[in-house]
Amino acid sequence: MDPIIFEMKGPVGCITLNRPNKYNSFTRELALQFQEALKKCRDEAVVRAILITGAGKAFCAGQDLGEVTAEEGPSLSTILSEHLNPIIRLIREIEKPIVAAVNGVAAGAVSNVALACDITVAAPDANFIQAFSKIGLIPDSGGTFFLPRLVGPQRAAAYMMLGEKVSAQEAVSVGMIYKILTEDDFDAAAYAFTERLAQMPTRGLGLTKRALNQALTNALDRQLAVAFLEKRKPVFKGE
DSSP: OOSEEEEEETTEEEEEEOOGGGTTOBOHHHHHHHHHHHHHHHHOTTOOEEEEEESTTOSBOOBOHHHHHSTTOOOHHHIIIIIIHHHHHHHHHSSSOEEEEEOSEEEHHHHHHHHHSSEEEEOTTOEEEOGGGGGTOOOOTTHHHHHHHHHOHHHHHHHHHHOOEEEHHHHHHTTSSSEEOOSSOHHHHHHHHHHHHHTSOHHHHHHHHHHHHHHTTOOHHHHHHHOOOOOSOOOOOOO
8 A cells, every 4th residue: 555645636736644554654655755746746737736634543643663663764864854854845845835634633743744834724633743752852844943933932832842732723723723624524625625725826826835935034124025016907827
């Protein structure tokens, strides 16, 4: 069974983490296939938005520690430099809207993958856990970059240091994620949400994403120069 299911459903590139018996925990094979799926979404013009979700009851339980402790398993530095960090960079660099649909627990590194996406939605019973402190690790996958910007430094510190479970309801209330999808068919609702973005002007959304990326480090005057209006009536060409 492939650890990643990649499908192009109309204008949406759908990436599903597919190790449900292991709560979709990351392995090298899964991470590299994830990267390839993101690149396909980047390069295929027909893909106008990207949906990332998990198979089964979990979004992802984080890194598969069994792989780490295996005799010839990858080192933590390899996992970061070759597996996880390239995924975060692709998510932020691809100038198409990327939605994370968190269908269950999102723990550790892949909790931060979800938070790196442009918009994160969740099932009512989903939860988020910065589980690093429980095994003596520093949060990775951009967590210390994205989480304080989403919820503020005090709350981010508490979530990361205490490793407490954050419910979907709390995650919405503190601004960690966008919204909860309450429909009975979560997968269908997540697809419909992403397809709505895919029907919008992709180029404009991509440039909005570029401006939001720049806003993370720009001073005000530089950011003011990012937005340029031609003062003419827009002509949409479906791009």
